[in-house]
Every structure is written in structure tokens, then in C-alpha cells.
Amino acid sequence: MTTQTHDAGLPLLGCIEAGGTKFVLGVATGPDTVLRTARVATTRPDETIGAALDFFRTAAADFGAFAAFGIASFGPVDLDPRSSGWGRIGDTPKEGWRDADIAGPFGQAFDCPVGFDTDVNGAILAEHLWGAARGTDVAVYVTVGTGIGGGALVAGRPVHGLRHPEMGHMLPRRHPDDRDFAGICPFHGDCLEGLASGPAIIARWGASLSELPEGHVGRTIIADYLAQLVVAQHAILSPQRIVFGGGVLATPGLLDLVRARAEVLAAGYFGDGGDGLIVAPGLGDRAGLLGALALAQRARR
């Protein structure tokens, strides 16, 4: 836990990056004034959310009342404000978390509005406000790590629609050198997440992409799958910026391979996005918590 001093004049915002392995908690008045942060392991909902409530209760005693909360959550989540399930986790394979109420406890405990969205919708919102997607009208944030997710922003607003984008579950063409692997997605087998997420990489090559020797075909294969996501995004949404984050993208040179392969597959058809089309996050590891902050700011309005 870290703490900074607080300018009492600014409204206090509670920020939660609710991940499948940990919750990152923050108390902030703006993107550059995060007053206190903490991490809580994602175990059982009552335990994890209870620990988060304790953290924020202590912060309220120290800093004053919260004006709003923002929660950027792992999914699937219910984002429909007219639904009785709003603010809850959906049909997740993560034990104990199906139908878990994430947003409700914080609104009730602190009697303030709660902004709630997917982690990746939060991230693209933050990247649009303060990072690599500034000045765009249509932009996406993709994270490639334990899972693959993508959030979309159109005209400054995260896209929800029927539920919310689930970009990791598109169906790429199988790479000719990757025919034997069945994929690990419990829903689709060899969807993008089933083929190109961190666990899928380890499942067939026994190591992360960074650990594979130079010239290993794995990097070419993963770049091909991620480039197919880029082409699908071009075709359906025509983003002006595609921000790629997550652990797998930390592999040196991978983003360049994705760019090069996407250019070959697109064959010049979708307009010229230039070198700035496919980029790394401008906010680095802070995109998650700052996404929650952006959601809190929107909830407060």
C-alpha cells in the first residue's frame, strides 16, 4: 500500500481494476494524483470484495467521502443498466465468480455512483483521454496475456451493444505450421484466445514467447493470428488506432511482426493508418487502474 497527500478540494474517486488474478485498488483525484494504491488477490468474491471494501473504508476515514467509484472488470460482465444483473460477472469459468456482484457493494457502502465496464473498455477510455489513442474517434485496446480481450471506443464512448466486445473469441484461420494444436478455449477451442493467449503459447511450446529461441516459428504464428484480429477490426470497425498491451506483447519485436503481417493480409485495402495505427499502450501498466479512474469520472457526471 502506498499513500500520498491529498488536496481536499478535489472530489475523491475509488478505482478498482478487477482482474482474474488480482484486484488493483486506487484512491485518486485525477490521473496524476493517485493518493493510495493496494493489491488484493482474487480468491472468493466475499473475501476479495471484503478486503477491497476495508481498504476503501480506511481511505474514506483518512481522505473523506468518495464522490464516485469506477470498476474496470474481467468479464464477461453485465453492462446493461436496465438489467437486474448490471454490475455482475457473467458466465465465467472462474470458480465462484459467476453472477458475483462487483459494482453493488461499493455503491451501497459508499453511497455514490459507480461506473462499471470491462477492463479493456476502461483501458481504451484511459488511452483515449491520456494515452496512445488521444485525438481518435474510433479506437481499440487489445490485451494479450492470460486471456485475450479487446475494448472499443467510438466517439469517446465505450461500445457495449448486445453485451460488450469479446475480441479474443474471433476465429482466425489456422497457420499452416500450427495445424496440430487443438486450442485451449473451453468455448471455442481454437479461437484467437485458444491459440494466441499466454497459456495457449505455453501449452504447445512449453515456454513463453520471450523464452523461445531466436527464429522459433512460434513468434511468426502468434503474429499471424494477432494480425488477423487487426484485419477483422479493419473490416468491421475501421479503427484509427489499435493499442496492443498485455504480457505476450512484451515479447521483443512481436508488435513489429504483427504490423508487418497485418500489412500483408490487408493488401492496402483498408486505408493507410501509417506507423501510428498499431501501437503499444501510452499508459503502460497504468491503463487498467486509469481505466477505472476514467469510469469513475464518467459516473460522477
Next chain:
Amino acid sequence: MTTQTHDAGLPLLGCIEAGGTKFVLGVATGPDTVLRTARVATTRPDETIGAALDFFRTAAADFGAFAAFGIASFGPVDLDPRSSGWGRIGDTPKEGWRDADIAGPFGQAFDCPVGFDTDVNGAILAEHLWGAARGTDVAVYVTVGTGIGGGALVAGRPVHGLRHPEMGHMLPRRHPDDRDFAGICPFHGDCLEGLASGPAIIARWGASLSELPEGHVGRTIIADYLAQLVVAQHAILSPQRIVFGGGVLATPGLLDLVRARAEVLAAGYFGDGGDGLIVAPGLGDRAGLLGALALAQRARR
């Protein structure tokens, strides 16, 4: 050419559905008051646009001045209002039409604002206002005919982004019974348009889908490719409604095959859109011209 009487109190709108084979022209004050229509073959830009200008000049003499024009055009088109190429056709294989100025001549001749967008963006706008996509926040219109195109609407506004969606150029997985056909897209070979458009169907089976005998594998193959577009839309945009129009979709039973196949591929992951997720156009063949009308109404504001 057909003509109705005109209520002089309502602003007069010029509507152009600019297609690759014909321009459909309309003079209207609203969706139910189309006063006059005509068709002009798409030959050379000067000839076709000249004939359209003549039609609207005569209409102006009969009905009065135009308040705005709306043009829903074949593509690719330049939709960037800051670009010197705004209102023009882009890199089309259609002879003589590359860089053709579609919007400019009408704004100049009739000294009024011009709304300009893709035909499919116009169609989803019209379906959202008056047809099958009413009440949705995120919706798409797909046409499967001579080509395959898709328009997207988010929060009542057509999506442009880097250029505009080009849904026909996503890359579906090849169906196991369709391995030998190379596809006919000059850019991508076996992209969706290269595999499932009307000309692609005729290229490998010598007949349209409706003409093929009952039980022919062609319908299963085309339904599979179109269902893959549905899955890609789920993954990237999460539409609440997917409107499928165009000549190929007139094949009896095809829309049901697409629905059933999309359900199998999605494996229940993307939320339950129910029977109303994938639908035929509510406006039938009028979606094109009414799309132009909707664009004219927006330009007038």
C-alpha cells in the same frame, strides 16, 4: 420516372443511392413522401452524374429549391470532412470511377449541404430510423450481392474511423468442402467477398444460390462464411441487431441457415440476441434510397 404531389411547406431533399450498376434518384420530403424517383445507369462519371443533375434540375423547377442532398454511395469512399478528397470514390476496380467526385457537383449545382456516406452506412441509418434496427444502440447492415458490404451504427451515428467498415473483406476460415476455389477478390482472393458474393457463387457453381438444386452443398458453405462474419461482428462490435440484405440473401432459407450456423460457432459465448438478432431488412429494397434520405436529413441539421 414517377411523380407525386408536393406539400410546399416541407423542406425538399435530394436523395441518391449511388450503386455500381445504377444510380437511384429520389426527391422527397420524408420516408413516406418520395415525390419523384428515377434510375440512371452507372456508366462514366460525367455521363451518370450529368444525367442525375438534369433530373434534379427539372425537379427543382417543378418543386422548388433543395434544402439538402444525401448520397449513399458504393465504395470505397473518402468520408473525412478534413480531406480534399471528401465526397470522392477511392481506389475502386470500377473503370473511370477512381477519384470521381460524387458529392461536389450536387452541392455546387444546388447550393445546399450534402450528406455523404457508404451505401451500407446509409442503409443501417435508415433501418435504425424507420426499419428493422429501431431501438438499438449498436447495429450493422450487411448486403450480400455483387459485392459484400457492411455498415455499422453506434449511438445513432454511422461508424467511419480510419475510412469506413469494409466487412466484405474479413478473412473467413475455408469450409472443408470448399478448398479448391481460389476466390475472386482482386485484393485478397478468398476474403468473404471473394468467396460468398453473388459472382463468387456463380464462378464456382455456374448458378446463383437460388438456382442450385435442393441439398446442394453451396448453401451450407455460403451460410458458414456469412455466419463467420456474424461471429466476427459479435467479437469486435457486439451488435444488438444484424440486418442482412442483398440479392444472395433472397435465397429461400439462407438466413435461417446463417442463424443456425452462427449459433453453433458462437457456442453461446456472446450473449443471447434471441431470434431478433439476425434479421431481414425492414425497409426491403427501399433501404438504399431511404439511407440517402436519412443522410440528407442529417446534413440539413
